[in-house]
Amino acid sequence: MPAYNAHDVRRKARQRLPRGLFDFVDRGAEDEFALDANRQAFRDIKLVPRVLANVSGRDPATSLFGQAVSAPIVVAPTGAAGLLWFEGEIALARAAAKAGLPFTLATGSLTAMERVAAEAGGNLWFQLYMWPDRSMSHALVERARKAGFKALVVTVDTAVPSNREYNLRSGFTVPFRFTSKNIVDVALHPRWLCGVLGRYLLTTGMPRYRNYPTDMQQKMTAAPMGKAMPKADSLSWDDLRDLRRLWSGQLLIKGVLHPADAEAAVACGVDGIIVSNHGGRVLDAAIPPVMALPAILERVAGRVPVLLDSGITRGSDVVKALALGAKAVLVGRAPLWGVATGGQAGAEQILAILKEETRRVMGQVGSRTVDALSRDVLCMPHAPGPAATA
Secondary structure (H helix, E strand, O other), rough: OOOOHHHHHHHHHHHHHOOHHHHHOOOOOOOOOHHHHHHHHHHHHHHHOOOOOOOOEEEEEEEEEOEEEOOOOEEOOOOOOOHHHHOHHHHHHHHHHHHHOOOOOHHHHHHOOOHHHHHHHHEEEEEEEOOOHHHHHHHHHHHHHHHHOOOOEOOHHHHHHHHHHHHHHOOOOOOOEEEEEEEOHOOOOOOHHHHHHHHHHOOOOOOOOOOOOOOHHHHHHOOOOOOOOOOOOOOOHHHHHHHHHHOOOOEEEEEEOOOHHHHHHHHHOEEEEEEEOOOOOOOOOOOOOHHHHHHHHHHHHOOOOOOOOOOOOOOOHHHHHHHHOOOOOEEHHHHHHHHHHHHHHHHHHHHHHHHHHHHHHHOOOOEEEOOOHHHEEOOOOOOOOOOOOO
């Protein structure tokens, strides 16, 4: 089956993966209103083509926190890559490095950060969840520093666990265990059973959260995916200030949707803000990040770069986010669909598709560089024409 876009790759991933595992990657919280709203918000924003502009030599390359990147795209933190493909985090990180894009390793990944850094390299970021015992999270920060990660991404929108009912129904857990709910599902997908789970059982044993402290790994019992991570509902801005003191590299906060929170984050000394609703996987009534972006950009007023996450599946989405004022975007599900279909090669394919779509749309709106994109190529919902006149 040929794959010409991210949606084609998604269909291939759905065929290859057990349904419970595909649903964990693909679906949102509760009734999935936020998941649908993320995509609809992008659909509602229209682009106004510009003509007779010299768009030869178009190049989506830019710089991000002082690092050259081939496109304003960052591979978002996702904890499932290692279950979609054997050592999928390494495959995905290698694909990002080859493409010249940053890769963000999740706290909940199944491959230790030291191995990813040693075997993949590239522009590596580490995503941090704060645990109730702050010292354990701080130890992860030190590990990331020693391993050579350049940026620390602190996810702040999951203090209260999300409600993903399909995980409970499917019976998929980490550490994985066979149950009456998933045994038929797994048996119907022998490529995954042998090529992923079977390889783990023959080498490193049942997949676990390898960035967790050893004693925590050993004490953990199988829990539905997304429910196994201890979260801290007592987090405050003081915790972010502590991380700023501990981490000398780039510090980003992920999960901001309110302008006042963006202002507070800047006051805590962050180097960047990621506007995100966790891909529609936490609060089902949450505002789409692309709708929240303009007010946050206005409040931040250029003091730090603002990035956009959630709902991006096309190069036109990337262009819309940049035209609104985002410095870059994060993509999570699409790279996972890629790695599920072909490991590193599949991830390379999806990243190449997104970059080429971005480059093509840049030409259609008359821009040779991403830094030249502006709101005058946008027609926002309910507006009669372009957002600004030329």
